[in-house]
Amino acid sequence: MKKLLLLAVFALATAVTYAGGYRVSLQGNKSLAMGHTGVAVVNSSELVFFNPAGLVYLENKLSISAGASGVFSNVAYQNETTGASSMTDSPVGTPLYFYASYKATDWLALGVGVYTPYGSSVEYPDDWAGSHLVNNIDLAAIYIQPTISLKFNDKFSVGGGPIFVIGSVNFNRNLSKTLSTIEGERSEVTLDASGVNATGWVASAMFHATDQITIGATYRSEIIMEARDGDATFENIPNSPLTPFPASTTFNADLPLPAEMTVGLSYKFCERFLFAFDFNRTFWDVYDSLDIDFASEDVPDSFNARNYKNNSIYRFGLQYDATKMFTLRAGYYFDESPVQPGYFAPETPRNDSNNFTAGLTVNVGSHLQVDASFLYSHFKEVDASYDYYVDSTNGSTVPFGGKYKTNAFVPGLGLTYKL
Amino acid sequence: MKNTFKIVLGLLAIGLVSCDAEFETAVSDEGFYDSGSADLSRYVAVGNSLTAGYADGSLYLSGQENSYPNIMAQQFAFAGGGDFTQPLVNDNFGGLLSNGTPIPGFGTRFVLSVDDQGNRAPVRLDEMPTTDISNVLPGPFNNMGVPGAKSFHLSTPGYATLNPYFTRFATSTSTTVIADAAAMNPTFFTLWIGNNDILSFATSGGTGVDQTGNFDPSTYGPNDITDPNVFAAAYSGQVDALTANGADGVLLNIADVTSIPYFTTVPFAPLSPLDPNFxxxxxxxxxxxxxxxxxxxxxxxxxxxxxxxxxxxxxxxxxxxxxxxxxxxxxxxxxxxxxxxxxxxxxxxxxxxxxxANAGDxxxxxxxxxxxxxxxxxxxxxxxxxxxxxxxxxxxxxxxxxxxxxxxxxVPVEQQMIATAAAAYNATIQAIADAKDLGFVDAKANLAQVANGGVVYDGGVLTSTFGTGGAFSLDGVHPTPRGYAYVSNLIINEMNRKYNAHIPTVLISDYATITAANNN
Structure with missing residues (x-):
């Protein structure tokens, strides 16, 4: 009992993080509690996401995991030269996951997963200091992944499957720093696209080096969300031929969901303890620029340089089978930001983060488990700017900078059913 | 076991309540900024149209909101500044009514209009004014800027009966602007007056009279140049009134007319042989x-x-x-x-x-x-x-x-009269600032820089080019909100220097320039 308490306290004391760019690493409460490791951990059907190759090593015939997280995140901004300050009032995000795995034969497992690895929901006060960059954004992508897992022998397996994505985006910002009507209402645009479809794939392998050590690798392909004929709505436009924005038009835009490579290992260093390490490489360099092509000739297309770089994430997790009823987990990961200096845009205000996780599984009977996790992401205060905003009304480049402080804090709850 | 649960849940709960992102030192923290040796609790701004936030040939609501005193007051709020009140008009159209009837010469604001051929020109907004001067606001206000006022007008009893802008908020028909301002008991003030003492002569093309040597302003016409001694007497009396209770303040001098697009936009040689009519x-x-x-x-x-x-x-x-x-x-x-x-x-x-004509005209x-x-x-x-x-x-x-x-x-002879008078006014302003140990902003030099090469800011270069330069509104005389923001920063920087204060400046790219709108 005492040990258990100490571990729980330790887990919370070590700090936590979240994810760079608009990647949301919340794909399973068991894994998240261990710093979102899992490429080499055979635990549950969360493997559909973390490493499909491992599904075939699950003990049960049927394994289903489902859960959700509540993302409480906010961003504070201030500019010490002007005294301007703002605080986001973002809605609570609720990313979900559902995984099922069925062991058809000793060497073949079939599975399906539904999860949301990319998304962003940030809401600043309307007309805040950076409103020409973003007032609010809500970006969501649901991945649906049929999965197959094949065992070559007791040491080596492979897995993978296609990915079908359904995405949506809603984005609002002011048209410039100052454009407004006679009455002083700021001119703004809202972009809305939903039902955007795209496909990709995942492939992975798992190798049991010894009874204690497992190695895994997973590659998830890049998927470009091609929004076509989305709705662009312009409001508070001055009545002038100089601002010929139509009330509405359509737009095309491509938003990349970058490829991600994960390699890692797990080490069962004594009877009840498991250590896991994952290394993620996310290929953000595909996110070079967010270009919005408006159908109306009267609306200048919008080019928003992003110039992201590939980033790395280092994840460490620990699992302790405390009692028959409880399994305790804790973890840490360091998440490098893909944002380069001068490209820090407030719609994804992510700098490097330290992330601390903890959680536990409660066995309720022999078939059902309750999985709880908790993530705290700690971002340092960062003095950053976005230097590539071009005012479409006069062509001048206007930087936007200041101090940002982000916090994210994510409790999660899920169920695992085994048969 | 139960206890463990409670502890874990308790820790989760602590996390939930402390999840706001907070800076180690926030701009909203007490003491982040300070006013130095100045006391900003009651700031009173005294002046003419520039102080009132007049722009685009009119006084309208968003112009007042972007007056330099109001911009500064928002920044003062970080450093102990108190409430700042202005005699706000009713609407964003501009223009004045008297008992429901439009007052001639006090029309709506200019907006940038584009005709069928694509020609751009300032036109008056085609709206009915709603601000009626018979609705007298209970003054005085922190912003005591009265459009049209010359130096001696601020000290003229009964000025409310002569100027409808002051009619709107004078505490009585017999009061003076400066008396109402002093009644606010300012702890800090700015004074920018004297522009109209030369400007109305200049904008009228010099149709008035240079009254240098005539010490009786009651005999002056509206477009005359004020005698420098009349100016000095009025100005010095006003500073005395404002500093009577020991207030600190900043004085601004008078800019050259050649810094203003009203005089620099139309070329002296505009007659092109390519013009089919010419x-x-x-x-x-x-x-x-x-x-x-x-x-x-x-x-x-x-x-x-x-x-x-x-x-x-x-x-x-x-x-x-x-x-x-x-x-x-x-x-x-x-x-x-x-x-x-x-x-x-x-x-x-x-x-x-x-x-x-030649380049001197x-x-x-x-x-x-x-x-x-x-x-x-x-x-x-x-x-x-x-x-x-x-x-x-x-x-x-x-x-x-x-x-x-x-x-x-x-013409040059008229420009010379203006320059001579302005130099005398500016010498007075500088001397009084020195004698009273007040802050001083050289508006003349700074606006000359805007006119000659421009001033670099976070979003480009601020120039006095008519329509596109960013600094001047569509009447060619008064600044845009961006121009007023620039003036605000000049004053704040002077306060930070003079009073060892730490008051945040503004980003002038946050402030608008001219407004495009077609009447139809």
Missing amino acids: GPQIPTLNATFTPLNQAFAFLGVPERSIVFSQTAASSLVIHDEGLADLSAQLAAVLVGGGLDPVTAGLYGQQFGQARQ LPVLVSSGVIGKLNQGRFDALVAAGVPPATAGQLSVNGVTYPMEDQFVL
């Missing part, structure tokens, strides 16, 4: 002016010759009151040359003080609307004098055959 007529015009030019040569003033170039833009023909009036001599020479006496008399009258902004157009008044006068209408029309084209009238051009 170019083809150049040979005929030059032939017509030949005898006149010979007469100028005969009279020893060949520099007054009028010649239009067929390859380059030509200068306007202007009336220069600084020239000796040669009407009679000119008529006599022309008669000697064989012209009939009536026509010679008309020519003499029309060109007796005429010459072509400043056509005012509103002259652009009349250049090359028929001068109806002159046409009517000529026809009444018996000139055939066709000839009368040929002799009545503004700036071509009819010299630009006095109100359309500020």
Whole structure:
């Protein structure tokens, strides 16, 4: 009992993080509690996401995991030269996951997963200091992944499957720093696209080096969300031929969901303890620029340089089978930001983060488990700017900078059913 | 086991309540900024249209919100500043009513309009004003800027009966602006007054009188230049009133008229041979002016010759009151040359003080609307004098055959009167700032920089170019919100220096420039 308490306290004391760019690493409460490791951990059907190759090593015939997280995140901004300050009032995000795995034969497992690895929901006060960059954004992508897992022998397996994505985006910002009507209402645009479809794939392998050590690798392909004929709505436009924005038009835009490579290992260093390490490489360099092509000739297309770089994430997790009823987990990961200096845009205000996780599984009977996790992401205060905003009304480049402080804090709850 | 649960849940709960992102030191923290040795709890701004937030030829709501005193007051709020009240008008149209009737000369704001041919021009917004001066606001206010006020007006009892802007918020009909301002008991003030003491003369093209030497302002016309001693007496009395309780403050001096697009936008040589209405007529015009030019040569003033170039833009023909009036001599020479006496008399009258403009002449902004157009008044006068209408029309084209009238051009002799008076005012302002140990902003030098090369800011370069430069509104005289933001930063920087304060400045790219809107 005492040990258990100490571990729980330790887990919370070590700090936590979240994810760079608009990647949301919340794909399973068991894994998240261990710093979102899992490429080499055979635990549950969360493997559909973390490493499909491992599904075939699950003990049960049927394994289903489902859960959700509540993302409480906010961003504070201030500019010490002007005294301007703002605080986001973002809605609570609720990313979900559902995984099922069925062991058809000793060497073949079939599975399906539904999860949301990319998304962003940030809401600043309307007309805040950076409103020409973003007032609010809500970006969501649901991945649906049929999965197959094949065992070559007791040491080596492979897995993978296609990915079908359904995405949506809603984005609002002011048209410039100052454009407004006679009455002083700021001119703004809202972009809305939903039902955007795209496909990709995942492939992975798992190798049991010894009874204690497992190695895994997973590659998830890049998927470009091609929004076509989305709705662009312009409001508070001055009545002038100089601002010929139509009330509405359509737009095309491509938003990349970058490829991600994960390699890692797990080490069962004594009877009840498991250590896991994952290394993620996310290929953000595909996110070079967010270009919005408006159908109306009267609306200048919008080019928003992003110039992201590939980033790395280092994840460490620990699992302790405390009692028959409880399994305790804790973890840490360091998440490098893909944002380069001068490209820090407030719609994804992510700098490097330290992330601390903890959680536990409660066995309720022999078939059902309750999985709880908790993530705290700690971002340092960062003095950053976005230097590539071009005012479409006069062509001048206007930087936007200041101090940002982000916090994210994510409790999660899920169920695992085994048969 | 149960206890463990409770502890884990308890820790989760602690996390939930402390999840706000907070800076180690936040700009909203007490003491992050400070006012140094100044006390900003009651800031009072005194002045004219510039202080009121007047722009685009009118006083309207968003202009007032972007007045430099109001911009500064928002920044003062970080450093102990108190409430800042302004005599806000009703709407964003501008314009004044008196008992429901529009007051002539107090129209709605200019907006940038585009016609069917794509030409851009400032036009008055076609809306009915809703601000009625019979609705007197209970003053006084922190912003005591009164559009149109000259230095001595601020100290003139009963000014509320003379200026409808002050009628709106004077505490009584007999009060003075400065008395109402002093009644606010300011702890800090700014004073920017004196601009109109030269500016109304300048914008009228110098139609007024230079009253230097006349110490009785009650005898002045609206477009006259104020005597520097009258200015000094009024100004010094106002500073005394504002500092009576020991208030700190900042004084601003008077900018050059040549810093203002109202005088720098219309070129002195706008007559292009490529203009289809003008170019083809150049040979005929030059032939017509030949005898006149010979007469100028005969009279020893060949520099007054009028010649239009067929390859380059030509200068306007202007009336220069600084020239000796040669009407009679000119008529006599022309008669000697064989012209009939009536026509010679008309020519003499029309060109007796005429010459072509040069780089030293400043056509005012509103002259652009009349250049090359028929001068109806002159046409009517000529026809009444018996000139055939066709000839009368040929002799009545503004700036071509009819010299630009006095109100359309500020000629060097007029500019000199303005410069002399302004230099005297500025010497007074500087001396009083030194004597009273007040802050001082050299608006003259700073606005000259805006006009000559511009001022770099976070979103580009602020210049005084009309329409596109960012600093000046569509009346060509008053700043835009961006121009006022620039002025705010000048004052705040001076306060930070003078009073060892730490008051945040503003980003002038956050402030708007001109407003585009079509009436329809």
